[in-house]
Every structure is written in C-alpha cells, then in structure tokens.
Amino acid sequence: MKIRRFSGANTREVLQNIRNTLGPDAVILSNREVDGGVEIVTAIDFDEKQWEASSQPSLAWPESLLADAEPRSRAADGTGRGPGAAGDNERTTAISGRSKPQGGAKAAPAELAHLHSELNALRRLVEARWGGTMExxxxxxxxxxxxxxxxxxxxxxxxxxxxxxxxxxxxxxxLSIAADPLGKGGVFAVLGPTGSGKTTSIAKLAARQVLRHGPRSVALMTTDTYRIAGVEQLGIYGRILGVPVDVIRSPEDLLCALERHRDRTWVFIDTIGMSPRDPRLEEQLHWLGDLGSKVRKLLLVNAGLSGKSLPAVLSPYLRLPLDGAILSKVDESPAFGAALEWLAEQSLPLCFFSDGQRVPEDLHSARWEAIIAHMLAAEHGAAMAAPAQYRYHALKQEECIA
Structure with missing residues (x-):
C-alpha cells in the first residue's frame, strides 16, 4: 500500500486531482484544513491484512506505509541528501500527523490500534457517502x-x-423552467398555503415591473381579508411602489377591479392562505376558476415542505389549471429536493425562486446553476445567501434598476 498527500484550495479541486492521479481505487485516509485550503491523505493498493498485521505488538512500524507518505526529491544544492539524511527527522507518515519511529523503535500497540480503528471508520464514512468509490x-x-x-x-x-x-x-x-414568466403582461394570481410568503412574493413581482416599466404599469389586488393586517401589509408595499391596491371581497369585486385597471399591463392578485380543509379556500378557488385563462395562476411552493407534506398541503390547488410555480424560502431550507421532485411530477414549470425577504432583490428568475448552487451550499452548511457577483449578474440580466 502506498500513501499520498494532496492539497489544494478546496475539497472539490483536491478530489479531482486524486481521481486524475490515482484513479477510482484510491481510499481516503484523512482530511484536514490547512493554510490556504485543504489537505487529503489517500492510499492506493490498500491492503487491510497489512494493517491488521501491523497492529500486532511484536511488529515494527511497516516501512511500506512510509515509502510514499511524503515523497522527497534529492536536494537541489548538489549535496545529494535524501530522505534519510540528517535534518530529515521531521518526516511524518501523513496519517494523523504521527511521526515515524526513529532508530528502529517499535510503534506502540495502542497507537497502532488507534490508527487501525481510525482508518476503518474513515473507510466506512467514504463508502456510506460515495457508495464505495470516489467516482x-x-x-x-x-x-x-x-x-x-x-x-x-x-x-x-x-x-x-x-x-x-x-x-x-x-x-x-x-422539470421545465419558464423562459419569460411574466411575458408582455396579464393578470397573475399567486396561490399557496398560509405562511408560504405570498404577500412578499407579490410585492417582489410588482417591484420588478415597477422598476422596469414604471408604477403606472402595475396594479395590486388582495383577497386576504381574513388574516390580521393582511390588507395593511400589501397596502404598505403599494404606497412604497406608488401603485393602487384593491381589496376583493367577492367575485363581483374582482370583476369590477379588473375592469377598473384594464389599462395596467401587469395586475397581481394576492390570495388568502388557508388550511387545505378550509371551505373558504374552495370558494376562492372557484372565483379564480370562473375567470378561466384571463388569470394566470402561479403556485407558491415552500421549499422546506417534506415529501409527505407536499401533496397534503398543495393538492387542493391542483384543481385549477396552474401556469407555473414559484419556489419560496430557499434560504431557509437545508434540503429542498422533495419540492423540485413534486413540481416535476405535476409538470409545473418553475418560474422564480426566492432566497430572502428583500424586495425585489431576493426574487430571481429560475436558473438551474443558481438553484443547484443553493442546494450544494445547504449540503455543506454554507451561508445560503448568493454571492454579491451573482446578485449583480441577476439584477443586470433581468434589467432591474436599483
């Protein structure tokens, strides 16, 4: 068995180097952070029997483990000093930083047993995480x-x-992605259960269009007359953006408001969030269903919902012909593969995703590179906020004017 030490700026770069150098049969022995990056120790031609034999008290430290632990070239100054020359006593085995026994001394049995146990634990971790290979x-x-x-x-x-x-x-x-979710205009109703972030999402959608086309192009409506301060919250956004906000209490109110704002290019309707078993939800879905294709319906899906919760919470909205989905609270969800899987099974195209509360910066047109970056950041426990350069690129590409 030969041991090699690899280092680089990040784990991904080092693993790629290991794959290119040693191939798929390499075994990871240890990894640690070092100045400027990470260091990973690997082994090739792994022989577990050799390790088992090395744990016997009567055996000296196996020389084969040290042969390639930290390769050294002969000194460039012409002295020809090799690894065994004076001054080389600091050479280590690359396993947990333990020093090579000097003068033929035998390794302590307890230390060898600890190393053997540590190696087996690392192997089990690698096999569980990468299916037994690095590929x-x-x-x-x-x-x-x-x-x-x-x-x-x-x-x-x-x-x-x-x-x-x-x-x-x-x-x-x-899962398909909508190329131009808002198009050249229309009436858009945002649907979803309570707590999914509908009002904030409506404000973000409206702010995007106000920044692009001015306040006279947008109108807001809300049917959320049951939630405390629901109307007031949207009204505050309306005053900030300089757009009208209409309160809808009946189907007749909705028809009259649509007629009143027929000159507005984009009309956004904030709907009430309720339990899927609440009869008032069924009533509201009937209002929107009666309008047919005049209203485009976007389903707001909380990224944090589990696989079991998704159908139970969102099934009532599938009674309507939905035009797309918005994935919300990506920044609060450590693993949102279930939400993406559910959307794919319903053949619902993804229009936007949101990763924060800021209006409108934290609403983005759906792009796989950004969504996957969030998934991997969550997997590694990194901060969920997108880097500044991505935010700038997104705002520039979507023509939002700060």
Missing part, C-alpha cells in the same frame, strides 16, 4: 438533498460521477 455520488447523498429513494437512485447514475452535473442533467430533464 459516483451515492444514492444516500441525493437523499440527503431531499429526493426520494427512487429519484436518488436515478440521479446517482447520471452526470459522470459529479454531483453538480448529475443534478443539472437529472433536474433539467424532468
């Missing part, structure tokens, strides 16, 4: 992102072993 992300890793076992198994077979490319290929082939 193929395991089904369990995709399940950690929120996908079902069936989807996880399918995704694990894609992307030539790279998690990001597997997500890009798998999601891109199953």
């Amino acid at each position: 193929q992300p395991s089904r369990e890793r995709f399940m950690d992102l929120g996908f079902s076992a069936e989807w996880a198994a399918q995704l694990a077979e894609l992307g030539s072993g790279e998690l990001e490319s597997a997500l890009q290929e798998g999601l891109g082939g199953r």
Whole structure:
C-alpha cells in the first residue's frame, strides 16, 4: 500500500486531482484544513491484512506505509541528501500527523490500534457517502438533498460521477423552467398555503415591473381579508411602489377591479392562505376558476415542505389549471429536493425562486446553476445567501434598476 498527500484550495479541486492521479481505487485516509485550503491523505493498493498485521505488538512500524507518505526529491544544492539524511527527522507518515519511529523503535500497540480503528471508520464514512468509490455520488447523498429513494437512485447514475452535473442533467430533464414568466403582461394570481410568503412574493413581482416599466404599469389586488393586517401589509408595499391596491371581497369585486385597471399591463392578485380543509379556500378557488385563462395562476411552493407534506398541503390547488410555480424560502431550507421532485411530477414549470425577504432583490428568475448552487451550499452548511457577483449578474440580466 502506498500513501499520498494532496492539497489544494478546496475539497472539490483536491478530489479531482486524486481521481486524475490515482484513479477510482484510491481510499481516503484523512482530511484536514490547512493554510490556504485543504489537505487529503489517500492510499492506493490498500491492503487491510497489512494493517491488521501491523497492529500486532511484536511488529515494527511497516516501512511500506512510509515509502510514499511524503515523497522527497534529492536536494537541489548538489549535496545529494535524501530522505534519510540528517535534518530529515521531521518526516511524518501523513496519517494523523504521527511521526515515524526513529532508530528502529517499535510503534506502540495502542497507537497502532488507534490508527487501525481510525482508518476503518474513515473507510466506512467514504463508502456510506460515495457508495464505495470516489467516482459516483451515492444514492444516500441525493437523499440527503431531499429526493426520494427512487429519484436518488436515478440521479446517482447520471452526470459522470459529479454531483453538480448529475443534478443539472437529472433536474433539467424532468422539470421545465419558464423562459419569460411574466411575458408582455396579464393578470397573475399567486396561490399557496398560509405562511408560504405570498404577500412578499407579490410585492417582489410588482417591484420588478415597477422598476422596469414604471408604477403606472402595475396594479395590486388582495383577497386576504381574513388574516390580521393582511390588507395593511400589501397596502404598505403599494404606497412604497406608488401603485393602487384593491381589496376583493367577492367575485363581483374582482370583476369590477379588473375592469377598473384594464389599462395596467401587469395586475397581481394576492390570495388568502388557508388550511387545505378550509371551505373558504374552495370558494376562492372557484372565483379564480370562473375567470378561466384571463388569470394566470402561479403556485407558491415552500421549499422546506417534506415529501409527505407536499401533496397534503398543495393538492387542493391542483384543481385549477396552474401556469407555473414559484419556489419560496430557499434560504431557509437545508434540503429542498422533495419540492423540485413534486413540481416535476405535476409538470409545473418553475418560474422564480426566492432566497430572502428583500424586495425585489431576493426574487430571481429560475436558473438551474443558481438553484443547484443553493442546494450544494445547504449540503455543506454554507451561508445560503448568493454571492454579491451573482446578485449583480441577476439584477443586470433581468434589467432591474436599483
């Protein structure tokens, strides 16, 4: 068995270097953060029997473990000093930083036993995380992102072993993205359960169009007369944006308001959020259903909903012909593969996703590279906010004027 140490700026770069250098049979022994990046110790031609033998008290430290632990070239100054020359006593084995026994001394049995146990634990971790190889992300890793076992198994077979490319290929082939969600105008109703962020999403949509086309192009409406301060919240956004806000209490109110604002290019309707078993929800869905294709209906899906909660909470809205979906609270959701999977199964195109409360900066047109970046950031426990350069690029591309 030969041991090699690799270092680089980040884990992904080092793993790619390991794959290119040692191939798929390399075993990760340890990893740690160092100045300027990370360091990973690997082994090739792994021989577990050799390690088992090395744990016997009567055996000296195996020289084969040290041969390639930290390769050194002979000194460039012409002295010809090699690894065994004076001054080389600091050479280590690359496993947990332990020093090579000097002068033929035997390694302590307790230390060897600890190393053996540590190595086996690391091997089990690698096998559980990457399916036993460094080439193929395991089904369990995709399940950690929120996908079902069936989807996880399918995704694990894609992307030539790279998690990001597997997500890009798998999601891109199953879930469509709306190219121009708001088009050249129309009436848009945002539907969804209570607490999913409808009012804030309506404000973000309206603010985008106000910044692009001016306040005279937009009108707001709300049917949320049951929630305390629901009307007031949207009214505050309306005053800030300089657009009218109409309160809808009946189907007749809705028809009259639409007629009153027929000269507005974009009309956004904030709907009431209720329990799926509340009869008032059924009544409101009938209002919108009677308008047919005059109103485009966007379903707001909380990214944090689990696979079991999604159908129970969102099924009532499937009675209407939906035109698309908005994925909300991406920044609050550590794993939202279940929400993406549910949208794909309903053949609902994804229009926008939101990753914060700021209006309108934290609403983005759906793009797989940005969505997948959020998924991977959540997997590694990183901050969910997108980097500044991405925010600038998104705002510039979507023609939002600060």
